[in-house]
Amino acid sequence: MAENSWQASSQTPLALMKRILALLAALCLTATLIAAGTKKYRGAWFEVHYPAGFKIQNSIQSSGMPHEFDSAFFVSPDGLVKFYIFSPQWAGETPDIAVKPELETEKTEKTETTGGFKKRWYTISPRKQGFTRSYVETTNEDGTIRWVIGIEYADKKAYEKYQSSYLAFKKSLKQFAD
Helix, strand or coil: CCCCHHHHCCCCHHHHHHHHHHHHHHHHHHHHHHHHCEEEEECCCEEEEEECCCEEEECCECCCCCCCECEEEEECCCCCEEEEEECCCCCCCCHHHCCCCCCEEEEEEEEEEECCEEEEEEEEEECCCCCEEEEEEEEECCCCCEEEEEEEECCHHHHHHHHHHHHHHHHCCEECCC
């Protein structure tokens, strides 16, 4: 007669149950620690999760929601990177990240259209010294919807240090409609 796998092992059902409970407790603790490592920011028409140690710099005030913002920067504790989000109700301009032609150059890395939305990946580089800025701009076909998300970084080492936090930041974006 075949034995159950838990019977074939040297563990009793009680010991196996304790191991499963310990594993579940560890998973819950890990999820809590990850969640504790971020904070939620709510803009006028969006929310994102950013690293807990970062400082918020509100930027473009929302025209449709007084005292709320369509864009914000999130600055790392060491000042080596800034995350950026612009997500208004519809479309809009981003003067807070505009290229300064005397100091910077802009290069589009890639564009792609999927599901009625065009994404443009572009980088703004300093002509001499300064921070590099990389953004993804998303617009719909008629240009009535637009949002931009990006990162500003001192150098490649700084980018690599915060890359996983930035990817989590990007992934956390939730947009609201009216």
